[in-house]
Amino acid sequence: MQHSDTSDQQPIVKTDKLTKVFRDFWRRPKVRAVDEIDLEIGRGEIFGLLGPNGSGKSTTIKILLGLLRPTSGNVSVMGSAPKNVHAKQLIGYLPEDSHLYNYLTPRETLDFYGKLFDMTRSQRIERITQLLDMVGLTHASSRRVGEFSKGMARRIGLAQALINNPQLIVLDEPTSGLDPMGCRQVKDLMLTLARQGKTVILSSHLLADVEDVCDRVAILYNGKIRATGKVNQLLEKRDNTRFTVPSLPPGKINEILTLLKDKIGTDPKVDHPAMNLEQFFLDVVQEAHRNTGSSVGKAGSDNVAYYLTHE
Amino acid sequence: MSKILNIARLTFRDAVRSKFVGFMIIILILLIGILAVSIKGDGTLVGRLKILLNYTLNISGFFLGLMTLWISCGSVSREIENKQIYLLAVKPVYSAQIWLGKWLGLLLVNITLLAITVFIIYAATLWCKQVQGVTPDDIERAQNEVLIARRQTLPLAKDLDKEAGKRFDALVKTGQIPDNMPYKKTIREIKKQLSAEDLIVAPGKSKQWILRLPHIYAKNSRLRERKTGDKDTTATLRVSFLPSFRSPNPVTGAWIIGPVTNDTSLEPLTFNISEDHPSTHEFEIPFSAIPSDGSLAVTFENADRAASTTVIFDSNKPIELLIAEGKFEMNFLRTFLIMLCKLAALGAIGLTAGIFFSLPVATFSAYTLIVIALIVNYFSAVAQHDTAVSLHHSHGPTNRSVAMIVGESIASAAEIVVNPAMQFRPIAFLSEGLTVSWSLTGKAVLILIIIYCGTFCAAGSYCLSRREFDLLL
Numbered sequence: 001m002q003h004s005d006t007s008d009q010q011p012i013v014k015t016d017k018l019t020k021v022f023r024d025f026w027r028r029p030k031v032r033a034v035d036e037i038d039l040e041i042g043r044g045e046i047f048g049l050l051g052p053n054g055s056g057k058s059t060t061i062k063i064l065l066g067l068l069r070p071t072s073g074n075v076s077v078m079g080s081a082p083k084n085v086h087a088k089q090l091i092g093y094l095p096e097d098s099h100l101y102n103y104l105t106p107r108e109t110l111d112f113y114g115k116l117f118d119m120t121r122s123q124r125i126e127r128i129t130q131l132l133d134m135v136g137l138t139h140a141s142s143r144r145v146g147e148f149s150k151g152m153a154r155r156i157g158l159a160q161a162l163i164n165n166p167q168l169i170v171l172d173e174p175t176s177g178l179d180p181m182g183c184r185q186v187k188d189l190m191l192t193l194a195r196q197g198k199t200v201i202l203s204s205h206l207l208a209d210v211e212d213v214c215d216r217v218a219i220l221y222n223g224k225i226r227a228t229g230k231v232n233q234l235l236e237k238r239d240n241t242r243f244t245v246p247s248l249p250p251g252k253i254n255e256i257l258t259l260l261k262d263k264i265g266t267d268p269k270v271d272h273p274a275m276n277l278e279q280f281f282l283d284v285v286q287e288a289h290r291n292t293g294s295s296v297g298k299a300g301s302d303n304v305a306y307y308l309t310h311e
Numbered sequence: 312m313s314k315i316l317n318i319a320r321l322t323f324r325d326a327v328r329s330k331f332v333g334f335m336i337i338i339l340i341l342l343i344g345i346l347a348v349s350i351k352g353d354g355t356l357v358g359r360l361k362i363l364l365n366y367t368l369n370i371s372g373f374f375l376g377l378m379t380l381w382i383s384c385g386s387v388s389r390e391i392e393n394k395q396i397y398l399l400a401v402k403p404v405y406s407a408q409i410w411l412g413k414w415l416g417l418l419l420v421n422i423t424l425l426a427i428t429v430f431i432i433y434a435a436t437l438w439c440k441q442v443q444g445v446t447p448d449d450i451e452r453a454q455n456e457v458l459i460a461r462r463q464t465l466p467l468a469k470d471l472d473k474e475a476g477k478r479f480d481a482l483v484k485t486g487q488i489p490d491n492m493p494y495k496k497t498i499r500e501i502k503k504q505l506s507a508e509d510l511i512v513a514p515g516k517s518k519q520w521i522l523r524l525p526h527i528y529a530k531n532s533r534l535r536e537r538k539t540g541d542k543d544t545t546a547t548l549r550v551s552f553l554p555s556f557r558s559p560n561p562v563t564g565a566w567i568i569g570p571v572t573n574d575t576s577l578e579p580l581t582f583n584i585s586e587d588h589p590s591t592h593e594f595e596i597p598f599s600a601i602p603s604d605g606s607l608a609v610t611f612e613n614a615d616r617a618a619s620t621t622v623i624f625d626s627n628k629p630i631e632l633l634i635a636e637g638k639f640e641m642n643f644l645r646t647f648l649i650m651l652c653k654l655a656a657l658g659a660i661g662l663t664a665g666i667f668f669s670l671p672v673a674t675f676s677a678y679t680l681i682v683i684a685l686i687v688n689y690f691s692a693v694a695q696h697d698t699a700v701s702l703h704h705s706h707g708p709t710n711r712s713v714a715m716i717v718g719e720s721i722a723s724a725a726e727i728v729v730n731p732a733m734q735f736r737p738i739a740f741l742s743e744g745l746t747v748s749w750s751l752t753g754k755a756v757l758i759l760i761i762i763y764c765g766t767f768c769a770a771g772s773y774c775l776s777r778r779e780f781d782l783l784l
Contacts, residue, residue, distance in 0.1 A: 115314065
């Protein structure tokens with residue numbers, strides 16, 4: 001597969017005053033969906049696009065993919081125009097709904113998309129096997145996609161987005177319809193891909209997902225970027241400090257609290273850190289899996305496809 | 312190319328699983344079956360086969376045409392509506408590859424469906440020969456007249472312009488042309504008169520036609536033998552005529568067939584006729600009677616002096632010379648190919664319409680376009696016969712308004728675009744046992760596939776590359 005040269009310094013995605021105005025039948029402006037957006041996303045970054053419904057996230061993504069044309073402003077993806085066929089060789093895309101051909105099996109679906117990347121037969125067979133194993137659908141590879149649940153279709157959608165070992169992966173609500181294990185797996189996958197130097201653009205309503213994986217985010221409202229920056233910097237509460245220590249006996253706690261009160265002049269608060277629900281759920285399911293085996297919908301090794309991490 | 316084939320394969324799979332296609336095929340097979348059983352024609356096997364081939368092939372073409380338009384309109388528009396195009400458009404595929412892949416997939420669908428249909432029609436044709444009551448003579452006649460490919464040679468057209476000019480001069484000299492009569496209109500009227508006169512032979516008069524055979528048949532007997540596969544084959548002269556009124560007496564006359572020049576080495580053939588109810592008549596002419604230059608003079612002498620019966624010839628084909636030159640099966644194959652070219656062109660129209668509109672709007676637009684094309688072609692054909700309908704400004708009044716000029720220009724442009732595609736009617740040839748030539752098939756490929764589909768491909772690909780897929784039109 002040919003990969004174009006994009007130096008580490010060169011942004012993978014760059015927009016300059018990107019604007020999209022939807023017009024009515026008479027060409028009169030109807031909606032300003034994207035309004036002078038400036039973005040610069042680098043190699044190996046996981047970038048989150050956040051915003052309420054109608055804020056312009058999907059429109060921005062569609063412009064980046066060449067599905068929509070900008071009304072004004074500039075956009076470059078992998079150093080080329082979004083419609084450039086050579087740039088598309090390096091892009092993987094998972095839309096908000098998977099939009100697959102219902103009459104194809106997962107294997108046929110992946111084979112169809114693989115052929116569009118000029119992959120050889122042996123390459124396709126190898127990657128399809130790895131991807132089906134990765135998304136846990138090897139056992140359902142000969143069933144039609146139309147028979148799948150939303151979550152299973154989503155997994156195939158994700159697999160097709162990765163068939164070409166892309167350098168830029170655009171994921172629109174990737175965890176929608178997935179169970180917590182699937183969500184965790186997708187998030188782990190994103191982190192793995194980023195570690196390989198691949199760029200991920202993530203659009204999601206699930207703020208916890210974005211918080212877990214994204215390096216930087218942009219929050220959109222009415223087509224404009226309202227806030228942007230590194231996630232930990234944006235979320236940092238600079239007027240509070242937290243200490244974490246191993247579990248202590250009550251006497252010791254009171255001793256430390258008194259000491260702290262003397263030093264800072266206000267009453268400090270004490271609580272026990274709680275496990276989040278996602279982690280608790282995963283622990284329970286892992287235990288059940290050890291005892292009873294895999295469920296009907298998904299059964300896999302949870303490994304990331306070998307070629308995504310070793311090529 | 313692999314990307315195109317990949318998309319074509321998917322389009323084919325998508326189409327053949329359509330319930331609409333299944334329904335149409337069942338209806339079509341039922342119709343062909345019913346027609347094969349119920350058609351009687353004129354009671355002869357020849358008549359039955361002619362009608363069977365004509366009706367079933369035309370019905371198949373009509374149904375498959377409707378189906379092609381429907382599938383092709385939906386092929387892109389449904390993908391846009393279902394947003395499956397998102398995944399296709401973001402892959403490294405040119406819009407021309409998408410268009411060609413879809414078109415090729417539709418072509419594969421058409422090849423499959425047309426092959427099924429044509430095979431059933433062919434089987435029905437063979438079955439008709441086995442029906443009870445059909446004699447060996449009937450079968451032999453059918454083999455010679457319908458289940459065969461015969462080359463048709465029509466008489467050379469007369470130079471009516473020259474003759475009309477002469478008659479005009481003569482009429483001017485005798486003062487029979489009014490001063491205010493426009494020249495063009497007068498010439499047109501004279502030409503009409505000459506055409507009508509050309510079809511009648513009054514009692515005691517004669518009329519001659521000149522036929523020019525292709526050299527392959529006239530000169531080289533070995534080539535002819537190889538082409539026809541028969542050493543003893545003959546040419547057939549078919550004439551079509553009627554008496555001017557219901558005469559109680561038979562039409563009597565003589566057909567004299569011989570060289571155009573005074574070639575004394577060839578004796579003209581003479582066939583005397585005395586027909587009670589004349590219509591179509593056929594004469595067998597051995598090749599030895601055809602001069603080496605391929606020019607043949609056919610003369611009819613109306614010998615019915617007493618009864619005063621004028622003979623009127625068919626305006627379309629007064630006489631025609633038919634030479635067996637090939638097998639019915641190959642003729643059928645060429646008809647199949649031309650029908651396929653037509654379906655491919657319809658597919659190209661539907662596919663391009665589907666890029667702009669949603670499925671119902673695209674289908675309606677494509678059907679409308681086809682209806683307009685048929686209307687333009689119909690009026691164009693009518694106008695050529697010098698009737699009241701005219702698409703040409705030369706027949707209209709001299710003082711024309713701007714609207715008329717614009718209208719005529721549009722009509723002329725529409726004719727230029729539409730008529731080349733409408734000239735291919737192989738079914739009429741096949742059912743008459745006439746050769747559907749390879750040159751006609753090649754011409755169909757050139758015009759319908761290369762020019763028409765190529766133009767739609769260029770337009771469709773450009774529009775697809777400019778299309779914003781998030782917007783439903």
